[in-house]
Amino acid sequence: MAETLIPKIATPATTLTAAKTGTPLIEIENLSLYYGAAKALKDISLKLEEKVVTAFIGPSGCGKSTLLRCLNRMNDLIDNVRIDGAIKIGSHDIYAANVDVIELRKRVGMVFQKSNPFPKSIYENVAYGLRLHGFQSKSELDGTVEQSLRNAALWDEVKDRLHSSALGLSGGQQQRLCIARAIAIKPEIILMDEPASALDPIATTRIEELILELKKDFTIVIVTHNMQQAARISNYTAFFYIGELVEFDVTAKIFTNPAKKQTEDYVTGRFG
Amino acid sequence: MSKVQSRHFRAEKFDFWSFFFSGLTGLATLFILGILATILLNIIVNGWSAISWHFVSTIPKKDFFDANTTGVLPMIVGTSFRVIVMTIFVIPVGVITAIYLTEYAPNTSIITRIIRAAVNNLAGVPSIVFGLFGLGFFINFAGKNLDLLLHNANAVWGQPALIWASLTLAVMTLPVVIVATEESLKAIPPGLREASLALGATKLETILRIVLPQALPGIMTGGILAVSRAAGEVAPILFTGVAYYMASLPAHLSDQFMDLGYHVFVLSTQSPNIEQTRPILYATVLVLLLLTFALNFVAILIRARVRKKLRALG
Amino acid sequence: MGIHRGHQARPVEWLAEKFIFFVSLSAILMVLLIFLFVAREALPVFFGQTNTALVQKPIPPDEMDKHSPAELQAYLELTPDEFAKTERKTLRALMDVKLEAQDDIPEDFRNDPDARINTTEWKYLLQSHQWNGYDKPEYIWQPVGQIKKFNIIPLFVGTLKVTLIGLLFAVPLAVGAAIYVSQLARPRLRETLKPAIELLSGIPSVVVGFFALIVMATVLQSLFHYQTRLNAFVAGLALGFAVIPVIFSIAEDALTSVPRTYTQAALALGASRWQTAWQIVLPAALPGVFAATVLGFGRAIGETMIVLMVCSASVMSWSIFDSARSITTTIAAEMAEAVNGGPHYRILFLLGALLFGATFVSNMIGDFVIHRFKQKLEGKR
Known part of the structure; x- marks a missing residue:
């Protein structure tokens, strides 16, 4: 418990730059994104490693959420969005013409800012994705639902009311349910869009503990407004400002000795 | 200091115009409610004494102006039949159109705007024009051609029939269903759709498993509103299926039928002796009103709920 | 992957x-x-393909070839389709029948100039004509009898008369109520009043017609002491009942959609609730109120059963205490007796098409105005 309150800084083994060490799972190459004529992301290149937590930080409107939503192509749902450049996940270009977006989203899960459980029972929320992807047998479903809820540190709180409505849960519980729902279908990457911004400090702590636990099995990309949170949970941090990637490095370096003046101003709270 | 205080507490000056106009608009409201109450009370009071089990369960003889022997069973059956058949056609088409408009259609595309304009216009077409359309299209075109194909040009479908009246009403009530369904689809938080899509559900799966179950009350409201609108309509069925008198209940889609609303029209304008017909006239009107009002009331209740939800989101 | x-x-x-x-x-x-x-x-x-002239210049079957197909088709009262499908022999037989039919025309009409008129020409549909036996040109709709008169002007006048009475009655009431409900009533009262008034739209028009016929007509006659019990005035008032909820709903919606910041600004400057409603909200919502009236008009000219039940004699008169026959009423009452495909039938459809056109235009105008109004409020224009 105490450990999580101290900023968790990346271990010395990974204190080199990201690209040079572990295998990059996600490669963003010269990515630009337009809403109609407005350019929201400007020529971003970034390599993200497997099974680590990467945080995107920056002031509102800097494009960090937009970039996150590019990674599972949720931006496809918005009219008038155009993309230049490429994103490769495990060396597959996810914007190639023959990509099945459905398959992509199965492998790149997402947790949203506002918890959005379905108006169904707790059990059905977790089982929803499983059923979509062909799991039918009850024992299989039961097992995976329990395992997912355990992994999301929610099992003990809900095991007696699995079949009551998910909307009866508290905000923090709902968000953990959404995490359980996302991990149930075993994605490789989990995108988190300010998952704790609507929660109280205790619930936030629990989510953060959970994220640290989950990075053993998943690659996590998290957008956050909260710099302490980024410092506590992430291995790498990318700082964005008005659609541009200003700096990307090991979290400890970003927060203690950033290369750019803009980054320093932001992390020390001088603007944003 | 004291002067300021006393000014502060002085009663508002009596403003004649404010009083006058507030009173006038209030009176307008009261007057409308008065009309409503008068119509309803007049019908309920006069109708209640004339209504009986015998009346609603009897198939009348040819002379249905006789207060002692007449009944409205065939009219109740006819009206119910035609709205049920109508519902079967209008709900799927209306719901699917609403799904297209809210879930698939790009907001800015020309085709979407044309669909919306068409829906709006359809809502404003006079009911008698629907009647002409039913006669010109369903009976004289579709029906006649069906007969040519299936019945050696013997008139089976090429004449007024239950199915044509129902289809005409379905076209008429299509906007009602579309608008109500759209409203309830829009009330569903976009976050739910995103959550489902982010789990790798296809659009269709998201609509079938998440969106539609949530929209069900709205769809029901649309259906009920359409039914209550159609139940009292007479003009569109005048040339498309209603019969002045039938000795038996309608049994086939190609049969004609008797109808409550049309019967009210017949009783009030064709009666040889209006004083004698008055009680059964009132009773028939009451039966019609009970049917449409009960439906309307349910629809308004459900709609209020959906609206509240919508407002909570906005 | x-x-x-x-x-x-x-x-x-x-x-x-x-x-x-x-x-x-x-x-x-x-x-x-x-x-x-x-x-x-x-x-x-x-396209002038109908001909109702009782006495026509007969074409002897032998002279068939001297006439163009179009002439023959009009003469035989066939549609182009039918004409194309009919064989020459049958056409000839039809011409014989036509010739014989001329012999059956009663002696009286032989020398009547009216009997030679095709009354479905536009001239006779729209302009007055001095018919035989009348001492001045008149507009007459009389689709039965030997010489059928199809002048549609009386129907237009009837429709307008009833509609205007209805609107004159409904617009002030509905807009007044909309102002009261949206601006002056307390929220809780508002929540009750709005559905109550909208309940009026749930009353089928045949029931409103019945009420006007059985109750209102008698009461109003004893109040105003006019001659004809069933007249345009009664029909107009009843029509008003039917359009009040339409106008009310749209006007109330427009008034409510005026941003609260407007009203709060006015109230903060010390304006009374009434002043705010009259000087701030109503002017801002005026396009919406106008649209409500236009859409109410569209609804009123299309209303059938009320006018059909309350008054139906077609007389050319602007007096509100005379009877009136609207376009819708004419279609509803006469379609059953019109011969399928005959001139009367076609003219009733023509009336329907005109009605459709009129409501189409009024709906377009109404929707356009509302669309502009909403965009303006959202600051898009």
């Missing part, structure tokens, strides 16, 4: 999407079909 499967992998999804798209086009299809099929039945009148 195996994400390369492409959309071809989901044919059901693709099919469903196409299916949904095509079903959603049905609203457009229906509007087109309505226009097409109502207009189709009316077209022969439009």
